[in-house]
Amino acid sequence: MRPFLLSLLAAVALVLVPAPPAAAAGSSPTAIPLPGSPYGDPAGSNDWACAPSAARPTPVILVHGTFGDRRSLLDPISLAMKRAGFCVYSFDYGNRATGDIRDSAAHLGEFIERVREVTDADKVSLVGHSQGGMMPRYYIKNLGGAAYVEDLVGLAPSNHGTTIVMDGTAIGATGLCQSCAQQAAGSPFLVDLNAGDETPGDISYTQIVTATDEVVVPHTSGFLAEGPNTTNVRIQDACALDLSDHLLIPMSTAAIALTLDALTHEGPASPGLKTC
Template sequence: MRRLLAILGLVSGLLLTSCVPSLPASETGTLKNGRARVVFVHGIFQNGNLSFGLLRHRLEDKGVACYAPSLKPADAHEGMAKLAEQLKAGIDRQFGPKERISIVGFSMGGLVARYYLQELGGASRCDALYTVATPHHGTETSRFYGGQGAHELLPNSDFIQALARSEDRLGSIPVVSYRSPYDLVILPHDSGVWDRAENIEVPVLAHPWMTRAGPVVDDIERRITASLKPVPGR
């Protein structure tokens, strides 16, 4: 039964992801008044156009500079470290090597973000990390897809264990993990619970819908914009 659920979860996640509409992404955010910068890290089989369109555009409307790179290969078959290195290079190119940022990662993107923060020095410039439907302890559904990235997504993989050992490098960075008890892509369900994070459970019925769920979008927007000054003329 567990194996059957894992297969169904993986298939439903792939199909639903392709059906979720997206808003156009911008590889070049506009920084207004030198204020907040947010980086979005997409999940497996996705790209910068598909993840976080609603939240991204709401933040941009408030003057936040947003960057949503497309990491390749999207299925991480060469490993998540390679994607994290691309992420670092893109952030440095987009915002410079030292400017402060916050990161929002979806599913596998949350682990790629953690590798960047914990292993590539990104923690020194990060104000907050938000992970959405991220399997912090791995997921059984990755058994049914090949490649290094899928292997790294397995529970207790060397990659997962290495991230657990180095999480103290996050220092005092605020971390929030959003998860759904109905997510059939993340198995077991409590893999989204991370002791280092503030864990928030949201009753969303499908994995890819988490990035457009009102409670998730509203909460991340509120947290990121809490310290912003009003845009002149608004």
């Protein structure tokens, strides 16, 4: 097995749980928002009776990373957003996000439509971990998503991939994790995704990375091209004592504070925010 898969699988083994059961064949895609899961939803999320308020009119959707599920690592940030007054949602996609990222982006689009229909919201904000911070960019760029997204916050996003993938083609050929191959630095998928404008649309882009990232390497590959609607920030810039790594960044106090900052005012997060 390639070194990348060995290290990545060892890391995610800390949080993996069995995949939730698939929806019943022939069931309506809109009748029940999510299939049942013995592991449930992130704290405070998927309240389908939640009504966005005048102060918090934009629902927030959490997007998990590779090998994760809709709850893995996301309880603290979900609860923080719920307590801040947001309607929060989370979903499973792509066979634990190992499938083709393009198909996962289409699934994201379907889930966004569900949330918009239920909440009567024009747009949603997206908060994604790892692949979950990068994958929505495909939806925005190629699937018409720019019209429906207010903010995109990436937590250690794999925007420009990782150099620890030794042979992305070989990994993809195994059929175990197509998205792993697509997240290799320089992969055809990422070359196409990052061609031209990296931050299209009237969207605020916030990339929150950590200097201790051992999966997205180098950690600066999570940054996007600078612009008026873009903030690139390390959690160590907000709190030098916060050493959260790739897996723990969704639970990082600094990352959560930066995320809430991005979601509660116009534009992306304030890069000079201090949290400790």
